[in-house]
Amino acid sequence: MQLDEKWIRAHLPGNCASEDIDVFSRYYLEGLTVMSEGERGEPDAVVYRAKSEEDLKYWQLEIICRFVGKADHSKRWRYYRDHAENGMWFYVERRCYDYNAIEDPRLPGFECYLRNLRYGFPRARWEAKVKEHIRLMNFWYSVPHWDYDRDKLCFIEISDSKEHDDHSLMEEPRPGSIIRMED
Numbered sequence: 001m002q003l004d005e006k007w008i009r010a011h012l013p014g015n016c017a018s019e020d021i022d023v024f025s026r027y028y029l030e031g032l033t034v035m036s037e038g039e040r041g042e043p044d045a046v047v048y049r050a051k052s053e054e055d056l057k058y059w060q061l062e063i064i065c066r067f068v069g070k071a072d073h074s075k076r077w078r079y080y081r082d083h084a085e086n087g088m089w090f091y092v093e094r095r096c097y098d099y100n101a102i103e104d105p106r107l108p109g110f111e112c113y114l115r116n117l118r119y120g121f122p123r124a125r126w127e128a129k130v131k132e133h134i135r136l137m138n139f140w141y142s143v144p145h146w147d148y149d150r151d152k153l154c155f156i157e158i159s160d161s162k163e164h165d166d167h168s169l170m171e172e173p174r175p176g177s178i179i180r181m182e183d
Contacts, residue, residue: 001027001034004057011061011120016068023067032056058125065116071108082179090179107155110137115153
């Protein structure tokens with residue numbers, strides 16, 4: 001698939017502008033329709049129908065933003081997994097922590113993705129992506145737990161609500177599973 005590499009690199013944050021952006025190896029264009037090559041005899045499939053050349057560029061930028069940049073894993077979680085015994089996790093608890101929610105592996109990636117998009121997307125299009133990702137982060141909460149700080153470009157906790165699901169999985173570690181505390 002043909003990319004306007006100069007335009008895309010101009011719309012990436014400076015720290016990502018030199019990264020590899022060839023992420024469309026199995027895609028091709030039919031006019032403004034992005035097609036994916038079928039696998040093992042399967043028919044080719046429509047991936048995206050662009051409304052215009054500009055829409056196609058922003059779609060390409062959006063896909064590339066998922067693969068460039070480094071996610072920030074520096075946030076300190078209260079609990080983190082140490083090891084498993086007999087199929088159950090044992091945790092370490094930090095006394096000093098930034099977040100109450102236990103390991104949501106999507107968080108650093110979502111933050112990196114939205115920061116990358118902020119650099120190159122028009123404000124309204126970026127805001128729509130932010131709202132979509134806030135909804136995704138709050139999916140397992142009965143009361144919204146996450147919001148997005150548009151100035152600091154990171155997710156923030158707005159409640160002490162606990163995750164829920166049909167299987168009643170606990171957010172906090174089970175009693176007796178915290179093996180040590182760290183400062």
